[in-house]
Amino acid sequence: MNAPSMNARPWARTARWVRWYLRELTGESEYDRYCERHRRRHPHAPPPSRREYEVLRTHHRENHPQSRCC
Known part of the structure; x- marks a missing residue:
């Protein structure tokens, strides 16, 4: 039973790295x-939205x- 979980870890690690x-x-x-x-710099101000950023x-x-270069 331990073998499948051992094989899943390298794949999960690889998937995290690719992401x-x-x-x-x-x-x-x-x-x-x-x-x-x-x-950290402005703890009371909300960060801008993705679009505003x-x-x-x-x-x-x-x-x-x-x-x-171009």
């Missing part, structure tokens, strides 16, 4: 990190351009 990797690759986890920072991020990138 983490895809979230990092697509930028999905950026919003989560932003919300965590916002909660994307608008803020876009404005920041437009107003603070960085060197780009």
Whole structure:
């Protein structure tokens, strides 16, 4: 009976890693990190919605351009 559970663990670990990797690759986890920072710095203010965050991020990138290859 222990054998199936032993085989399930590597698959679960791999699935968690793939999920983490895809979230990092697509930028999905950026919003989560932003919300965590916002909660620490402004504990009484609600974090912006995902849409508001994307608008803020876009404005920041437009107003603070960085060197780009293209």
